[in-house]
Amino acid sequence: MSGDILFWGMFLLAAIVLMVVFGLPRKKKKNAGSEKFAIRSIPALEEFATRQGYAIESGTRLHLSAGTADMNTQSAAATLLAVTNMEVLARNAAASDRPVVATTGDGVTALLLQSRLHAVYQRLGLIEDYNPLLTQMTGPTPYSYAAGAMPLLHDEHISVNIVTGKLGIEGALLAEAGRRENAFFIGASTDPSGQAVLYPVSDQPLIGEEMFATRAILEPDQPASTASVKTQDVLRIVLCVTMLGGALLKLVGAL
Amino acid sequence: MKLSLSVIIAVLTGLFILAATFLPDLGWDAMQSRMVDWAVVLAGISLLIGIFNLLRSHWVRMGLNLPEKPEAEASQQEGARPTDKEPQAREAKPVKREKIIRHADSAVLLFGFVVAFIGGVILTPANNWYLQAVSSIQVPVESSLLAILSIVLLTIVFQFFQHHHDLMGFVFIGSVLVFLVLGSGLLHSMSEARWVKDVIAVLNEIPLAGTRGIVIGIALGSIVTALRQLLGFDRAYRE
Numbered sequence: 001m002s003g004d005i006l007f008w009g010m011f012l013l014a015a016i017v018l019m020v021v022f023g024l025p026r027k028k029k030k031n032a033g034s035e036k037f038a039i040r041s042i043p044a045l046e047e048f049a050t051r052q053g054y055a056i057e058s059g060t061r062l063h064l065s066a067g068t069a070d071m072n073t074q075s076a077a078a079t080l081l082a083v084t085n086m087e088v089l090a091r092n093a094a095a096s097d098r099p100v101v102a103t104t105g106d107g108v109t110a111l112l113l114q115s116r117l118h119a120v121y122q123r124l125g126l127i128e129d130y131n132p133l134l135t136q137m138t139g140p141t142p143y144s145y146a147a148g149a150m151p152l153l154h155d156e157h158i159s160v161n162i163v164t165g166k167l168g169i170e171g172a173l174l175a176e177a178g179r180r181e182n183a184f185f186i187g188a189s190t191d192p193s194g195q196a197v198l199y200p201v202s203d204q205p206l207i208g209e210e211m212f213a214t215r216a217i218l219e220p221d222q223p224a225s226t227a228s229v230k231t232q233d234v235l236r237i238v239l240c241v242t243m244l245g246g247a248l249l250k251l252v253g254a255l
Numbered sequence: 256m257k258l259s260l261s262v263i264i265a266v267l268t269g270l271f272i273l274a275a276t277f278l279p280d281l282g283w284d285a286m287q288s289r290m291v292d293w294a295v296v297l298a299g300i301s302l303l304i305g306i307f308n309l310l311r312s313h314w315v316r317m318g319l320n321l322p323e324k325p326e327a328e329a330s331q332q333e334g335a336r337p338t339d340k341e342p343q344a345r346e347a348k349p350v351k352r353e354k355i356i357r358h359a360d361s362a363v364l365l366f367g368f369v370v371a372f373i374g375g376v377i378l379t380p381a382n383n384w385y386l387q388a389v390s391s392i393q394v395p396v397e398s399s400l401l402a403i404l405s406i407v408l409l410t411i412v413f414q415f416f417q418h419h420h421d422l423m424g425f426v427f428i429g430s431v432l433v434f435l436v437l438g439s440g441l442l443h444s445m446s447e448a449r450w451v452k453d454v455i456a457v458l459n460e461i462p463l464a465g466t467r468g469i470v471i472g473i474a475l476g477s478i479v480t481a482l483r484q485l486l487g488f489d490r491a492y493r494e
Binding site: 017070072074076077107108112114115136138139140147151155170172173176201205208211235 | 273357400403404407412414473481
């Protein structure tokens with residue numbers, strides 16, 4: 001039984017890898033019909049992409065929260081996603097007077113954020129402008145993280161906020177602090193209770209897996225990001241059909 | 256895809272751990288658990304670095320002057336610039352107040368850390384008096400945050416309804432009201448009828464189904480993201 005599960009687990013992973021790799025649009029086809037590879041519309045992320053441009057132009061700052069999850073939990077993937085998102089945002093805003101600020105409640109994530117930010121500044125030849133305090137672990141527990149990040153939103157003149165990662169109900173405190181600064185806020189969490197809170201507080205609702213499309217929206221010319229979002233969509237449809245099929249078969253007594 | 260030594264090490268380590276998990280017959284369990292132990296030790300060290308970073312940021316915050324507000328924000332929040340004879344003095348007051356608040360915040364945090372650290376070193380964290388002292392500060396502070404959170408959540412619900420006069424707004428408010436009534440246990444005590452219990456059971460399944468749907472979506476996204484990291488398409492580490 002355990003062998004079967006392992007076999008199917010390996011099979012599923014191999015299938016996903018193949019979908020991601022072969023889902024990449026070929027160079028020749030890219031120009032011919034790029035709309036074929038366009039991902040579905042996600043209004044929250046599209047507005048976020050617009051707002052981050054405005055923030056850079058108006059000299060205000062972006063804040064990215066990578067949540068409070070440890071790297072050895074199931075939310076690690078969402079946290080890694082936040083790190084790569086921060087890299088894209090930092091690249092866009094590096095030359096502005098007020099570069100992106102990133103906060104987290106985990107030590108490993110703080111180091112990763114710092115390391116990626118340093119790499120971005122080094123690559124852009126702006127290493128003298130690099131400030132390690134742009135990425136901060138504001139507190140090691142969920143509430144201390146929120147309490148530490150709240151004043152930061154005021155002090156750093158944040159005008160755009162994004163939360164991607166694991167954040168519980170304390171996310172509402174962060175959103176409220178941002179709202180007092182008239183900051184645009186969107187957020188999605190891997191924690192269902194956090195997601196329930198982030199839905200009404202967001203200026204544009206962002207639900208669960210939509211956060212994994214952030215990079216594809218911010219960098220639409222990157223085929224690998226688009227391919228993974230499309231893979232996710234295909235897998236979701238396959239899963240829905242399988243679940244509904246299974247339920248129907250059980251209903252008619254075939255299972 | 257540009258390959259560097261760190262990318263190769265990260266990809267090979269990831270694939271090794273994955274293979275050891277899915278193929279236990281290979282006998283790589285001991286090495287896998289040792290590598291996971293290394294990761295746990297490194298995570299512990301990184302927490303210390305994170306705390307050091309936090310203290311450093313508060314130290315810097317105490318020493319730095321408050322930056323000027325950006326022009327766009329200043330004009331949006333303050334409207335027209337004051338035209339009387341002492342505009343600078345007027346603007347300086349709130350800035351000075353904010354500066355004092357910032358300094359006080361950071362000073363309290365640094366002072367609290369030093370006291371807790373020295374107390375922990377001298378008395379050890381297992382000491383009853385130390386535990387009581389820490390929890391008598393931590394528990395009221397967290398309770399206060401929870402109290403604030405409940406008010407914030409209440410205002411959020413009202414604001415959501417104010418701004419969303421569409422179907423989703425009504426669905427949201429409707430579900431809040433229905434589950435408030437259900438959660439209070441009022442219906443259970445009001446009626447013993449079988450159909451009422453059935454209706455309650457069906458209603459209670461709805462949030463569960465929604466949660467599962469969201470979690471499945473997140474799981475799919477996590478798998479794809481993790482594989483992208485594992486194969487080196489995305490790199491959250493230094494190249």
